Amino acid sequence: MATPTPPPSPQPAPPAALLPAAPGKARPGELRARVAAILAVSPQGRYTVTELAKQLGHSGGAVGNACETLVTRGEAERVGHKPRTYQATSTTGAAAQPTSSTTPPSAAVPRPRPAPATAPASGGRPAPITRPNGQTYHPRALENLPDVEALQRLREASVPVLLYGPPGTGKTSLIEAAFPDLITVAGDGDTTVGDLVGEYTQTEAGGYEFIYGPLVTAMTEGRALLLDDATLISPKVLAALYPALDGRRQIQVKAHKGETIEAADGFYVIAGHNPGVHGAVLTEALASRFSMQIQVASDYDLAKALKINPVAVRIARNIATRQAGGELGWAPQLRELIAFQKIADVLGADVAFANLVGIAPPEDRDTVAEIVTKAIGRPITALALGRQL
Structure with a gap:
């Protein structure tokens, strides 16, 4: 058989x-x-x-x-x-597996907010905080408080905060460390009202249903909402958010029968702004909604603690000082220093220094090259391919 x-x-x-x-x-x-x-x-x-x-x-x-x-x-x-x-x-x-996300606000149950994660380490200093991506955040001083604790107190008092500073200074890292229940909206010129509030989408059966956006989710669940690069979002789009930030603490979803959404206890909005980035405009309407505005600069002390080349850190501080004095328009931030060390570990410090010169804007590049050359005692120019091998 x-x-x-x-x-x-x-x-x-x-x-x-x-x-x-x-x-x-x-x-x-x-x-x-x-x-x-x-x-x-x-x-x-x-x-x-x-x-x-x-x-x-x-x-x-x-x-x-x-x-x-x-x-x-x-x-x-x-x-x-x-x-x-x-x-x-x-x-x-x-x-890479789809999940359903169609719970209407009326059925949403507010989430209990995680307890603040600012327990002090030995010596009275706040311990590093693990962010959702597994990386750690080292709290910094904001007057007489750790920055993470200060943001958590401002949330309890319903004081919206705008963090501003160059890209790569740690604004998003701080916010993620302060608010484990965070929902993030990545702002850009293409962000629409539907991206914030929600919009209709076609179902598998061929009908349509309304899918609520991150703003509605944060309001109904009492969560923190980060508008990352908020000043890149069109003012007309941001206007949909404003009623949730004032005493009304509610919005109307015009696309969904004019439904009124009330903010649950704990709902909080925080925004990030990168001054000088093309298209980033801090309008009076947006600025007036954020009564607390905090500048965030790179933590060069942390760069040293992360064992980044001390000469590179010293160069970055020098450039930052000149930037503050109006001599330069650019300075390497912590993100660039971390990248510097990765490049140095792979290709050597000279290549990393040459790359540091090369990533400076063209109008600042000659001055940055002079600073780097003086610091390391030999000429350094931007990376460029040489002759054929």
């Missing part, structure tokens, strides 16, 4: 991003899964929001928000800022 042929082994389902997309816009969980799947297919690849949006057929604002949610959950890493660029982490593959 012939031996029966065994059935073929089941094949693993393809990542969510590689499945045919349903007509219309994907649900928020589905879009996040599709973004994660694209990143996971090429773990070493780096993708801009524009590249991802073209592949997925969604707006840059929606895709940017999905990327930032993945970063907050530790399921992706932001590796560039101008333009925003993302890369997979070890957990990105697990995020």
Whole structure:
């Protein structure tokens, strides 16, 4: 008797991003899964929001928000800022499965906020705080309080805060450390009211249902909401947020039958602003909603603690001092110093110093080269390819 042929082994389902997309816009969980799947297919690849949006057929604002949610959950890493660029982490593959996110506000149960994570370490200093992506944040002084504790107190008092400073100074890191229940909106010129409040999306059955956005989720669950790069968002879009920030603490969702959303206890909005970034405009209307505004500069002491080349740290301090005096328009921030050390570890300090000169804006590059050359005692110019080998 012939031996029966065994059935073929089941094949693993393809990542969510590689499945045919349903007509219309994907649900928020589905879009996040599709973004994660694209990143996971090429773990070493780096993708801009524009590249991802073209592949997925969604707006840059929606895709940017999905990327930032993945970063907050530790399921992706932001590796560039101008333009925003993302890369997979070890957990990105697990995020490539769609989840449902259709709970209406009337059925939402406010989340209890996590306890503040500012327990002092030995010697009375606050202990480092682990952020959602696994990296640690070292609290800094804000007058006589740790910055994390100060933000938590301001939240309790319902005082909205705007953090401003150059990219790479740690604004987002501080906010993530202060608020473990954080929801992040990555602002840019493509962000729409629907990206904040919600919009209709087509279901698998061919009908339509309204999917609430991050602003409504934060309001109904009493969570903190970060408007990252808030000053890149159109003032007309931000106007939808303003009623939630004043005494009314409510908004009307005009796209959903004019529904009124009330803010639950604990709802809090904090914003980030990068002065000098092209397109970033701090309007009077936006500034007036944030009665507390805090400048965030790079923590060069932390750079030393992270064992970054002390000469590079000294150069960065020198450039920052000249920037403050109006001689230069740019200074390397902590992000650039961390990158410096990674490059130095791989290709040597000379290459890292040359790269530091090369990343300075063209109008500042000659002065930065002079500062670096004087500090290390030999001529340093920006990196450039040489003759053919």
